[in-house]
Amino acid sequence: MKFRTCLALLLALVFTGCDKPATSGGKLTIGVAFETLQTEYWVAGFDAIKAELAKRDLNVLEAIADQDANRQLQQVKNFIARKVDGIILVPKDAQTCLPMIKAANEAGIPIVLFNRPADKSDAKSVAVVADNFQLTRETVSFMLEEAHKSGKKYKGLVILGDLGDLNAIGRRDGFDAAVKGNEEVVEIVARVPSEWNQEKAQAGVVNALQANPDIDFIFTSSDFLFPSVVSALKAAGKYHKIGEPGHVILGGFDGDATAFAMLKDGYLDATGVQDVYFEAQSAVQALMDLRAGKTGPELIADPGFVIHQANLTEMAPRMWGANVKK
């Protein structure tokens, strides 16, 4: 009897359920789906997008996929079921997001990818992405200029990201492009694959420092790996401020709070800052343009900027890591 009552109750609810769109009180609703919030950069991006949407008086539906692409597909379908007016997506990678974009396309809902572009396909979307290649090249070029001043030849180490991620590939290529032709300044003796994992990065740097104790030039593809680098350098007795004997020239990418603290304390030479505020503003604007039927570029590049000791005071207000509350 109880079982039948339960079934009847469920069926009654199902058949009386109504399909209301997410739009409420005349306001548009935007679904914001992030793959993860596990690093400061993603949290800062998430907050910047929500702030931008709030500024434009738009409702937000949020979903975090906990690094699971299948879960994210489900979340995007939930957004579509709720008839959101637009979707901003941070996908896990360039491939698994394609069915999500196609689903949004089929439902006629505009979709913008934040910070990670999709692979080429017939699925239509706009992506707002930092110019990983150019910004890395500029950052590493600055580090090379610093190295050149001393007149000695450096031994270099680069920490690579997850090479299934187009951003990581862009940064690796930017690093290689900057170093090419500067072999008299720095010889790259170690390339550490991190797969965006702090433990792997630390183990890799420790091993590299054991094999090459004279490494004195390190670039990491993301600032969130700096704690691993610093820990390995401290263990090797090589963590010194700029200007002190034995200083290892350090550079990074992102512009997070750790990098800001290291800059302020005089340990970090330079980092390439992704302009999160520009990216958030561009993503929301692109979504509004798509809704209005305007055609624009499929890829909006965030030029970012290189921050270093000489321009720290001037550029810090635009560095998102400087604005993160610790």
Place this chain on the structure above:
Amino acid sequence: MIRRWRQWLLSEYLVLFLSAFYFAAMWPFTPGLAAPANLANLAAAMLPLLIVALGQTFVLIARGIDLSVPSTIALTSVTGALVMNADTGWLRGNVLVVPAGLLAMLAVGALLGLANGAAIARLRMPPFIVTLTTMMFVSGLAIWVTKSKNILGLPPAFNAIGAQALPAFAVTLAVAVVAHLALSRTLAGRWLYAVGHNERAAHVSGVPVAHVTLGAYIVCGLCAALASVLYTGRLETGSPIMGQRILLDVIGATVIGGTSLYGGKGKVVWTVFGVLFLTLIDNTLNLQNLSHFTIMMVKGTVILLAAVLDAARHHLVGRPADA
């Protein structure tokens, strides 16, 4: 009163009642919960998770646990993609590419189950350690084989199995029916319960304990491979990290349904209820627009409560009704 609570706690339909109650309670406050499109999403989310959880049910009934299912999903996903993809697939262009890819995925799943089962049944190693190390090894293998890269260009006929509702539902229904019949209508099913309930007594009674344990892990590997077919087809991508985060959902849903972590107890229909409940919670919390951290905390609490409930039921079963 105590008798009523006891009856309620031990009811076969406890989790279904809870699901119905939860649905009814959340419905007025959750926009779009009962909308057909959302219900379709809910069902779609349940299907692959249910298949993996059914495999886990077999292992839990045999008083084991399989922590390697996420890596089995990943390796089978990659295997299928390596066989079928249009660019570099070993059988690209062949008319039998999809059946061959499916067979390869199932074979890898079964082999991994066999390896786990052999180590546990023959070498008498603890399931926890065996399947945990299998997970580490196989995850690494999947990443090494693909060099961390996703594989695109899978045949549309393969993608349709996971992406379209009807074939995905048909596959899941078939697995559930076969699993139900195997557990409730076959000698092997009775042996499985006997092994989980008391391995020594089962052995004395002539039950081939090692074969039964081996079989449970092979079924679990096969189910993970089948779930991988749905997951991979949905995303149209073979990924070395496919299913990486579902382990807690799989074990949580199975235990929430009522399958005991202490072995010897479990049913297909209970697992269906457990998966329904967990998926419903996930869906409603998302629709409530709660933060990611809140959702994680609520889900963790629900799974913990289910484990506590399992312990209470286990305790109650061993006591007379009027105690």
